[in-house]
Amino acid sequence: MDSVNRRISNIEQHLSVNSCSDAVQTSGTLEPVRPFNPDKLFEYLFPHHLEMRRQLIAEFEAPENELMQRAPFGLSYTQERDLTMEQTKRLIEIAKRYVKVIDFVRDPTKIAAWTQSYRMRNIATTTLFGVHFSLFGATILQLGTDEQREKYLKHVEDFSMPGCFALTELGHGSNVQQIETLAVYDHSTEEFIINSPTITSQKYFIGGAAKNARWTVAFAQLKVGEKYEGVHAFLMRIRNEDGSVCNGVKIADCGVKMALNGVDNGRLMFTNYRVPRDQLLSRFGGVNKAGIYSSPINPAIKRFAHNIGALVIGRYIISIGCISFSAVGLQTAINYAFTRRQFGEDNNERQLITYAVHQRRLLPHLAFNYGIHFANDYLLRLLAEKENRKDKEIHVYASALKAYSSWHNRNCLQDCREACGGQGFLADNLIGPFKSETDIYTTFEGDNVLMYQQVAKYILTEARRKPPPEYNPPSDAFRAKTDSKHLRSFDFLLQAMTARLNQYVVLVANKLMEAVGSGKPVMDAWNDCGSYILNLGIVFTDKFILERFIEGVSKCPDDNQRKAMSLLLSLMGLFIINRDTWFIKYQFISVDQSDAIENEISDLCKEIAPISIALAEGFGFSTKTMGPIGRDWIAENRY
Amino acid sequence: MDSVNRRISNIEQHLSVNSCSDAVQTSGTLEPVRPFNPDKLFEYLFPHHLEMRRQLIAEFEAPENELMQRAPFGLSYTQERDLTMEQTKRLIEIAKRYVKVIDFVRDPTKIAAWTQSYRMRNIATTTLFGVHFSLFGATILQLGTDEQREKYLKHVEDFSMPGCFALTELGHGSNVQQIETLAVYDHSTEEFIINSPTITSQKYFIGGAAKNARWTVAFAQLKVGEKYEGVHAFLMRIRNEDGSVCNGVKIADCGVKMALNGVDNGRLMFTNYRVPRDQLLSRFGGVNKAGIYSSPINPAIKRFAHNIGALVIGRYIISIGCISFSAVGLQTAINYAFTRRQFGEDNNERQLITYAVHQRRLLPHLAFNYGIHFANDYLLRLLAEKENRKDKEIHVYASALKAYSSWHNRNCLQDCREACGGQGFLADNLIGPFKSETDIYTTFEGDNVLMYQQVAKYILTEARRKPPPEYNPPSDAFRAKTDSKHLRSFDFLLQAMTARLNQYVVLVANKLMEAVGSGKPVMDAWNDCGSYILNLGIVFTDKFILERFIEGVSKCPDDNQRKAMSLLLSLMGLFIINRDTWFIKYQFISVDQSDAIENEISDLCKEIAPISIALAEGFGFSTKTMGPIGRDWIAENRY
Ligand SMILES: Cc1cc2nc3c(=O)[nH]c(=O)nc-3n(C[C@H](O)[C@H](O)[C@H](O)COP(=O)(O)OP(=O)(O)OC[C@H]3O[C@@H](n4cnc5c(N)ncnc54)[C@H](O)[C@@H]3O)c2cc1C
Ligand SMILES: Cc1cc2nc3c(=O)[nH]c(=O)nc-3n(C[C@H](O)[C@H](O)[C@H](O)COP(=O)(O)OP(=O)(O)OC[C@H]3O[C@@H](n4cnc5c(N)ncnc54)[C@H](O)[C@@H]3O)c2cc1C
Known part of the structure; x- marks a missing residue:
């Protein structure tokens, strides 16, 4: 137990200098390296x-x-x-x-x-x-x-019209095409009469509505004469200038949430509430002075996609948000993993970052954070295109990335929280609160399961137009290659993702056809294949992200940056291969390759560990932004 | 769009009767069934x-x-x-x-x-x-x-000594054997002098310390004369009767946490704080009137396990807590899945529970909740044994179940939250807050990764004593069996778990020996195999739980209860097989079997769905305990 004494004096010494840089001087420790300027x-x-x-x-x-x-x-x-x-x-x-x-x-x-x-x-x-x-x-x-x-x-x-966005109703969140709020045009006064006919038709979860907003864009089924024209957006006042609620509007509070309580989510109900004709947002359909409805888009069902088009950019914003929050979580947890020591020799405990299992918990998330970032950036380029905008692709990628990134962020922050032990639970260290606050990202602006269904629908339609090549397992020679160079190569990884997607599309299409062939209604067939369809969406997105990641890394002009990001890319690709039974089951890889990949992942983690701080810093958050454990946490805990 | 009208009137009708039981009368819906009395x-x-x-x-x-x-x-x-x-x-x-x-x-x-x-x-x-x-x-x-x-x-x-438990320090949470708080015996006054020599030695996260507790059991390195005797527990006052902090003690607040803020976690520091000799808790070592230390357990290092033995029951309590919280989450989410409709025919939207992907998100968790419950119950029986208590087994099972159940609970509540969409985020619906509050269960009373390391250590030691039989893939005939009866059978499932464990123990042991053979220090070899060791712990616990589940189901005297739980058991077993590449990789199952298992899981979910409410109710929570979405949520949202 004399070692306790030794260690105590060692710690005291350790504390007198910067605890981070001190690490350099001790043996058996890992020194952070910055082979490039973050x-x-x-x-x-x-x-x-x-x-x-x-x-x-x-x-x-x-x-x-x-x-x-x-x-x-x-x-x-x-x-x-x-x-x-x-x-x-x-x-x-x-x-x-x-x-x-x-x-x-x-x-x-x-x-x-x-x-x-x-x-x-x-x-x-x-x-x-x-x-x-x-x-x-x-x-x-x-x-x-x-x-x-x-x-x-x-x-x-200038915020003189504090607004909110009222689409969701108690009865309809994902299936908003079926909302019940009704807007009936009254030509005699040139107004729409808005009503909430049922309890389930109340607008629900509307951020800003409970307290702050004066205005809203509310979505409702438009009826002109005897004809229903589909969902339209109405700009309407819900509170007067003095803050009182407008006549014909009732507002209630959604109450406390598990997080994000700064947002005042509210419930809205309308009773014969009158909105002037020119407050129907009319780009895709409106009522003219003569009381005639017209739209450039017909039939009504087609207008819907246009009328909720604003959600696409919302999904993109969620996706880039996820990358930022995860970056903060990762940088915090990785910094802490370098400065936190637990177990090992009495007078020289090991840094958490030196534990293989700890590397394995954090570094793959770092890799995915980079991959998704490049995919987001690709989507941004599509969004910014002025000519020939690929609207269908934008919709698909935005849905795919929204779902992929929000599940990534959920898992990443969870692992970061746990990797910091009890400290991860303290609010000031940010990881925990960030996790709770962004938990809803998997749900709002389109629930993830539904997002992937939309992606799958697109893939299956495309596949019908242009069937993917038949899947055949690679040659035995190809499957015998277990060397690092091959396994880490972008070619191999991309082939893996492509093969899986091609095979999976056909598999799902066949399952659907089989079910329909056996007499099931299409909708039932679709729903019974729900797990396959979800996976198809994920498999597609894995490949999409890997492609964008390859592009982003390949174009990087700086050798050291490119080398570092290449390691992450290989890690991401092999991690995906390693976690999905598909690759062995359909003999894309051999058992020997599977073993080799397992080792390769460990090796990659080991190689990335020393440069992981530099890589985390690439997202541009300074340590000032981190909580205490991302900085010199011992000094912060002085009495 | 006339369908909107139809649907609206349908909803109104729907609302006039109980929304739950109404489901029975509509076609294409799923009616909850209770084949036994919950x-x-x-x-x-x-x-x-x-x-x-x-x-x-x-x-x-x-x-x-x-x-x-x-x-x-x-x-x-x-x-x-x-x-x-x-x-x-x-x-x-x-x-x-x-x-x-x-x-x-x-x-x-x-x-x-x-x-x-x-x-x-x-x-x-x-x-x-x-x-x-x-x-x-x-x-x-x-x-x-x-x-x-x-x-x-x-x-x-009677709470006249409100107490807390001060083991963790800023510098040592998992490796508490190396805490720095020092207790030096002063024979002249028959007191221990307690000191916190460094910043890292401050007691940290101590629940109750920031505000409420008057007393604590604090753990410290005991030094008598020149000899260190290891970690001991001291009963000491930290606040006087009037609530003021005792001289020689400093207390600070850990601050706000991501959840569990009702618990006042605090930090403690001691400066020459004197504790009477008879307040050393002395069952496993104490100082007598003559100033001589003695203990029935030697050397000092061995005493440690005894001195933190109280944690074992703490782990058990966490594990049963997880099953309760998950039960509430599951019952809420399943009830909601029966009453929530989204998409489908306009005038008859489908209940969420009828979606295959929705069943797949919830029902496997229900299965695991049962499995873990039976394993917990087995541990309880061991704990209750008066004679020949199997202390080593108790320690191993408590560690394994603490880790397994807290990760289960984390994943289960997450999926329940998401499966309820936005409603899952409202605090009153309980799932979200329960998730945040129990997030720390994966960390406190022993971090999960460390728990599994202890389990793995035990397994590897046992394996050295009694090597497991060599793993050989089953015969082709066995691997050709794809019928339901075989795949669902307890025998098949148990064989699968056993084969995997046996092979995996040897695999990990070989990896370790290889590393040590190549000249690595044992500790380094151990740490480099960290991911394998973690998996070994999980693989062992999978099998342990399945065994206890089989026992629990087999002994059940009621046919209908037993039949229902059997479905859950098969689901749990097949779910484990389906998610781990191991079974295909090591040819325990054939590719055909893998396909059949995928289908079997879907079929089981479909069979379980109608009785899932009854099964969830088996845990004894009444709907009164649920949030609004677990009850008649439309009525609760009346204006
Ligand atoms: C904090 C917060 C803020 C919000 N802010 C706004 C706002 O400002 N404005 C606004 O209009 N809305 C807002 N919303 C609402 C949000 O957009 C919805 O919650 C979201 O769209 C999901 O709808 P839902 O909650 O009705 O879930 P549901 O549609 O009821 O879905 C519940 C579950 O069922 C599953 N499911 C549904 N249909 C299917 C299917 N066909 N197949 C398989 N699974 C299915 C889903 O995957 C999901 O897990 C907010 C919500 C929250 C919680
Ligand atoms: C809300 C709350 C209440 C608490 N209440 C109490 C209380 O009342 N009394 C008390 O004494 N304590 C209490 N604690 C402390 C708690 O017991 C510790 O947080 C817990 O034991 C983990 O220790 P740590 O936080 O130091 O994490 P660390 O030990 O620093 O672990 C951090 C991470 O490193 C990993 N790691 C560590 N060592 C290894 C290794 N060898 N190999 C691989 N990975 C490793 C772990 O898996 C973990 O993810 C509380 C904590 C919290 C947050």
Whole structure:
């Protein structure tokens, strides 16, 4: 037990110098290495509006913006809402100097730069801002006529029309095409009469509605004369200037949530509430002075996709948000893994980062964070295209990435939390609260299971148009290659993803046809194949992300950055192969290869570990943004 | 769009009758079936102290105990603590009439009955109670001499000594054997002088310490004369009767956490704090009047396991807690899946429970909840054994089940949350808050990764004593059997688990020997095999749980109960086989079998779906305990 003494004095010594850099001097420890400048990598990863990003990050971290740094931890429900509202107002002030609502169509890269530059601890604030700016604002932009844009968008930007977005109802969340809110046109007064006919038709979960919003875009079934014209968006006041609720509107509170309590989600009901004719957002259909409805898009069912089109950009924003939150979680957990020692020789305990199982818990997430980032960036390029916009692809990739990234973020932050032990549970260390606040990302703006169904539908339709090549297992010679170089190669990984997707599409198509052939209604067949369809969506997205990752890495002009990211790419690819039985079952890989891949993953983790801090820093968050365990946590815990 | 009208009137009609039972009358819907009385199943699952359980459940749900039903949702940090303390006091009042600390050794089945009967929405209260009663109290019981038990336990029971349990330090959580707090015996005054020599030696995360506790059992390295005697527990005052902090003690607050804020976790530091000689808990080592240390257990290193033995029962309590919380989550989500309709024919949308993918998200968790329950129950029987107590087995099973059940609970509540869509995020529906509050179960009372390492160590030692039979893939004939009966059979499932464990033990042992053979220090070899070791722990626990599940089901005297639970058992077993590449890779199953198993899982889910409510109810929670979505949520959302 003399060792205890030795260790104590060792610790005291250790504490007198910087606990991070000290690690370098002790034997048997891992020293973080930066083979490239993380700031330069940041520039490669986030090339758009770099100057604006720098300014914004500085603003968010500036002492005079201390308000933006305040966290809602430990506040009551109402205090949390007050703080969030105060911060949202300030965020709008800042936004004015950088972005306009029109940028959603004029320059989406600016919206991305803005969103990726948040440096806040209260995620509810960015959510409430998003509801107002990206859901309320962008809906007016996308569904409004030029005059409506002209008339209202400036009030969105200066917050003189605090708005919310009322699509979901108690009875319909995913299947919003079937909402029950009714808008009947009354030609005598040139107004729409809005009604909530049932309990289930009440608008539900509407962010901003319980307390803050004065306006909403509410979605309703439009009826003109005897004809139903489908779901349309109505711009309407819900509160008067003095904050009182408008006649004909009833508002209730959704109550406390498991997190995100800064957002005041509310319930809305309408009784013979009258909305002027020119407040129907009419880009894709409106009623003219003569009381005649017309639309460039027919039949009514087709308008629906256009009318909820604003959700596409919302899904993209969720996906980039997930990458940011996971980046903060990873950087925190990895920093801590370098400075936290537990077990090992008495006077020189091991850093957590040196444990193979610990590397395995964290580093694959880092790899996926990079892969998804490049895929997001590809989607952004599509969104920014002015000519021949590939709207169908945009819809598919946005849905796929929304689902993929939010499940990634959920798993990543969970593992980061656990990898930090009890410290991961303390609010100030951010991982835990970030995890709770973003938990709902898997659900809102389109539930993940439904997102993948939409992706699968697209893949199956494409496959009918252009059937994928038949799947044949590779040659024995190919399956005998177990060397690192082969297994890590982008070619091998891409072949693996492609083969699996091709085989899986046919498998699912056959299952569906079989079921239908045996007399099942199509819908039943579809639903009975639900697990396969979900997997098909994931398998497709795995491949899509790997492709974008390969492109992003290959184009990187800096050798060291490229080398580092290549390791992550190989790790991601092999990790996917390793976790899915498919590859062995369909003999894409041999048993020897499977063993080799298992080893390769360990080796990759070992190689990445020393540069993992540098790689995490590539996302541009400074240690100042981290909680205490991401910094010098021993000093922070001085008495 | 006329269908909207039809559907609306349909909904209105639907609402006028009970929305649950209404389901029966519509075509294409799934009707819940109860082939057995869930109360009777409850009696089979929870046979100990049934009468006491009934009384307790009634007490918790009684209107005069409204205090116990209050939830901390939306409260501030301090309000949450106040509520939790108030509830804890009441809980202690109730406990007095049912359990004594001595029951931890006298009748653990009573402790189980007590713990499984909580019906509360504030998990912090049960945690704070647990800290006082099961950590502070049971430590005095297990480490105290007869006189110490006699003297103190009554004050634990009547809460006149509100206590906490101070083991963890900032520097050492998992590796508590290396804590730095020092207790030096001063024979001149017959006192121990307690010191916290470094910043990292401060006690950290101590539940109850920040505000409530007057007493603690603190663990420290004992030094008598020049000799270190290892970690010992000291009973000490930290606050005076007036609530002021004792001289020589410093207390700080750990601050806000991501959840469980009702528990006041604190930090403790000691400076020359003197503790009388007879407050060293001396069952396994103490200092006599002459100043001589003696212990029945030598060397010092061996005493450690005894001195933290109270944690074993703590792990068991976590494991049964997980089953309860998951049961509430499952029952809520399954009830909702029967009453929630989304998509399908316009005037008759499908119930969520009819979607194959939805069944697949929920029902395997129900199966695991049963399996783990039976394994917990087996552990309880071991704990209750008076003669020849199998202490080593108890330790291993408690560690394995703590890890297994807390990861199960984490995943189960996550899926329940998501399966309820946005409603799962509302606090009143309980799933979300339960998930956040129990997130830390994977960490405290022994981090899961470390738990599995201990399990693996045991397995490997046992394997050295008694090597498992060599693994050989089954015959082609065996691998050709794809019929339901075979695949669902307990024999097949048990063979699968056994074969995998046997092969895996050898695989891991060989990996370790190879590494050591190549010159690696044992500790390095161990750490480099970290992922394998983790898996070995899980593979062992899979088998252990399946065995206990088979026993539990086979012994059930009621045919219908047994039949229903058999389906769950087959589902659990096949689910494990389906998710692990091992079975195909090592040719335990054929590719055809793998396909058949995939289908079998779907079929089992379909068969279980109609009886899933009845099965969920077997855990004894009434719908009254659920949030609104577990009941008639449309009615609850009336304006
Ligand atoms: C915090 C928060 C903020 C929100 N903010 C807004 C807002 O500002 N404005 C707004 O309009 N809405 C808002 N929403 C609502 C949100 O968009 C919906 O919750 C979401 O779209 C999911 O709908 P739902 O909750 O009705 O889930 P449901 O549609 O009921 O889905 C429940 C579950 O059933 C499954 N499921 C449903 N259909 C199928 C199927 N066909 N096959 C297989 N599985 C299926 C889903 O996967 C899901 O797991 C918010 C919600 C929350 C929680
Ligand atoms: C809410 C809360 C309440 C608590 N209440 C109490 C209390 O009342 N009394 C008390 O004494 N303590 C209490 N604790 C402390 C708790 O018991 C510890 O947090 C827990 O034991 C883990 O220790 P740690 O946090 O130091 O994690 P560490 O030991 O630092 O572990 C961090 C991570 O490293 C990994 N790791 C560590 N060593 C290894 C290894 N050898 N190989 C691979 N991976 C490794 C772990 O898996 C973990 O993921 C509480 C903690 C919390 C958060």
